[in-house]
Amino acid sequence: MDIIIRLFLRLKSFFHTYVNINISNDMTVPGVITPYGKMVYFSSEEKKIFVKSLTAWEMDVYLLLLEGYTVMEISHKLHIGYIVANKYQKSICRKLKINTRSEIIMNYRDIGAG
Template sequence: MTAPIKVILVDDHAIVRAGFRMLLSTEDSIEVIAETDRGEAAWQLYVDHRPDVMVMDLSMPGIGGLESIRRICNKDSNAKILAFSVHDEMLYVNRAMNAGAKGYISKNSAPSILIEAIQKIAMGGLYIEAAFLKDNGDQTPETDYKAIIESLSAREFDVFLLLAKGFTGHKIAEELCLGYKTVANYGTQIRSKLKVSSVAELAHIAIVSGVMKS
């Protein structure tokens, strides 16, 4: 029997944590092993329990969710954190993903979305709620994405995929045996060609162009 996915909940509202804990208890593949109401306590809980996925609210007293995500991911680049928030603007998605989160969902999303997101992130994927991935009028059409991606050099494509998966520049340098500055230059070129500025946007393009599953 496969071991359940170990989850830590971080939210300053006890009733929200209780609701999520009750929801996740209905799923045999997921087990909530700890929870806290403060970002300041999240790192110690992470060290003590080594969860498969940490579910992090963004709006909390103290250092807040974004800074908590940043601190944990700076200390452990393999940390898998799902950001969830009342904010449904792309700005927050971008900030959370740039801080190191592996996914983002809205607190207004269907209960099944939380379970799906946790399972996907635990398997090493990224998860951005579909509502945030809908094209709007000023975005490049999907066909253009494909054409640009096809024009990338082999090394640019490698870097693009790893960036889209949420790898940091240092992690990509290690993975591809390149210098960090070289990776940074590739990243700049790729973002320029695709006319984006964030990890979330790269993940979006990778998903809608079919080179990475959502």
């Protein structure tokens, strides 16, 4: 199973590839491989629900992250401290079920503000 997932993650196409991954003999999970090779298990509708769960401040930071701003640039632009902006980013990642700032751009660019 690990080998199959690694092969899918290495795929780099310009279209989303919809796949079914067998987790075990009796369980199959639908997934999407993004154009960047990242495996995502959430549909567009699920992502929109995640984005709508963000607070107003988190939404401001989220939109700036989508534009490619760094946390330091966001803190200056929104006139908040770096630590506060970083906490918002961590909260956003937790709510959107991702790990890094680059995953926000890769997985949520097509969703935008929801």
